[in-house]
Amino acid sequence: MWINLPDHKITNDRSVKPPQNSRQQWRRIRAVLEEKSLQRKRLGIRRITVLRVVDNLSRAFAMFLRMVRLYESGYQNAERKVVQYIDLHFSNLPEAFASYKILHLTDLHLDFVAGTGERISRRIKKLHCDLCVLTGDYRKGMKGRFDQILEPMKKIVNALDAKDGILAVLGNHDTFRMADAFEQMGITVLTNETFTISRGNQKISVTGLDDPHFYYTEHASHALAESIDGFKIVIVHTPELYDFAAQNGYQFYLCGHTHGGQICLPGGIPVVTHLYRGKRFYKGLWQYNGMKGYTNQGCGVIGIPVRFNTQSEITLITLHNGDPPQPVKAKEGLL
Numbered sequence: 001m002w003i004n005l006p007d008h009k010i011t012n013d014r015s016v017k018p019p020q021n022s023r024q025q026w027r028r029i030r031a032v033l034e035e036k037s038l039q040r041k042r043l044g045i046r047r048i049t050v051l052r053v054v055d056n057l058s059r060a061f062a063m064f065l066r067m068v069r070l071y072e073s074g075y076q077n078a079e080r081k082v083v084q085y086i087d088l089h090f091s092n093l094p095e096a097f098a099s100y101k102i103l104h105l106t107d108l109h110l111d112f113v114a115g116t117g118e119r120i121s122r123r124i125k126k127l128h129c130d131l132c133v134l135t136g137d138y139r140k141g142m143k144g145r146f147d148q149i150l151e152p153m154k155k156i157v158n159a160l161d162a163k164d165g166i167l168a169v170l171g172n173h174d175t176f177r178m179a180d181a182f183e184q185m186g187i188t189v190l191t192n193e194t195f196t197i198s199r200g201n202q203k204i205s206v207t208g209l210d211d212p213h214f215y216y217t218e219h220a221s222h223a224l225a226e227s228i229d230g231f232k233i234v235i236v237h238t239p240e241l242y243d244f245a246a247q248n249g250y251q252f253y254l255c256g257h258t259h260g261g262q263i264c265l266p267g268g269i270p271v272v273t274h275l276y277r278g279k280r281f282y283k284g285l286w287q288y289n290g291m292k293g294y295t296n297q298g299c300g301v302i303g304i305p306v307r308f309n310t311q312s313e314i315t316l317i318t319l320h321n322g323d324p325p326q327p328v329k330a331k332e333g334l335l
């Protein structure tokens with residue numbers, strides 16, 4: 001059921017004074033939403049419902065896959081972590097950031113299939129990047145404990161070779177309590193905040209928003225509106241704020257959440273996207289009003305540990321200055 005919140009005003013007007021966005025305030029709002037199982041969205045607030053029927057359907061579908069002998073191939077496909085290499089050109093990328101490499105990991109769901117953290121660590125060990133970004137959904141459940149994911153997260157952090165560090169945002173499976181634990185590992189968690197990276201006197205910025213699928217607040221819109229001009233990237237759990245980011249002059253939007261559909265029909269046609277808006281941006285490279293976007297298929301799985309017509313991906317993006325010599329193509333390969 002939808003409950004309208006009269007004070008829940010969304011604005012893109014820069015003249016409106018933004019609310020204070022201290023970590024303490026964010027934590028307080030997130031805690032209430034998590035505790036009461038409420039999801040806040042652009043149009044209001046409603047109760048998060050995890051239907052038992054979905055669990056039962058998943059179990060029945062897993063049984064069906066075993067009966068028709070497809071389960072094992074789907075499982076092997078999900079376990080294979082494919083490294084996706086992507087080159088993107090931007091006309092206003094500062095020259096000092098030419099060939100800047102961003103490693104993008106998302107939807108790890110580290111406690112769903114045992115050993116996921118170890119497998120990811122082994123893959124990323126050979127990859128060198130300037131910056132690593134993590135776009136949420138680190139655990140399986142949406143409630144309760146999260147300490148079980150901390151050891152595999154540490155393994156991933158130790159395997160990373162990222163000069164400018166690791167930036168993270170939270171997803172709809174995550175709890176606000178993860179932020180402190182991640183920061184103790186050396187991960188910078190962005191909760192509707194902007195991080196600036198300098199090379200000499202040139203800069204780019206990365207704005208990280210809290211999950212808009214369940215935990216949208218006006219702080220996310222204000223973080224977008226407040227950011228300074230220049231080359232700016234936004235990292236968000238889902239593509240659902242694509243239009244707000246484009247309106248605020250962002251050049252690049254990085255996200256995940258959809259798993260690319262995880263179990264798709266032939267041709268990669270998804271049965272479900274788990275998006276309320278921006279459904280056409282459920283997978284891969286996309287563009288909106290001059291802003292480029294990438295929706296990563298995710299490194300883990302959820303529901304049933306299988307993938308069909310999708311892949312578990314680790315993405316290494318190289319930013320280039322200027323126009324592309326030819327149409328942008330993604331290439332893929334296994335380490």
Ligand SMILES: [Fe+2]
Pocket residue numbers: 137171172173237257258
């Ligand atoms: Fe998610």
